Amino acid sequence: MDGLRIEIVYARAQAQTILRLTLAPGATVKDAVERAGILRLLPPGAHPSYGIFGRRVAADHPLTDGDRIELYRPLAADPRVARRARANPARRTRR
Numbered sequence: 001m002d003g004l005r006i007e008i009v010y011a012r013a014q015a016q017t018i019l020r021l022t023l024a025p026g027a028t029v030k031d032a033v034e035r036a037g038i039l040r041l042l043p044p045g046a047h048p049s050y051g052i053f054g055r056r057v058a059a060d061h062p063l064t065d066g067d068r069i070e071l072y073r074p075l076a077a078d079p080r081v082a083r084r085a086r087a088n089p090a091r092r093t094r095r
Helices: 029-036 079-094
Strands: 004-011 016-023 049-052 055-057 068-072
Touching: 004 029, 016 029, 029 049, 029 068
Parallel strands: 004 068
Antiparallel strands: 004 016, 049 055, 049 068
16 A cells, blocks of 8 residues: 545535545644645634544544545534524424
8 A cells, every 4th residue: 555545525605625635654634634735725714623534533633544534614603502592482382
């Protein structure tokens, strides 16, 4: 094997980006993201978090062949607050 084959994905509201790279063994998530240049697609000042197949990982996490790195955007709203906002009108109509 001549390297680690990985995918990097980033989903925006308008489109998704999927990049495939081959990296040297021992590469980390940070190495892959820098090599892909995908951070230029993010809004200025954004600090994404990372995951591999839906599991959060740190930037220094070592990669294995076939990994799929996902860049996560910050949430637009706190899910608990959004759920309460949706539930309150429903409760009023049932009374």
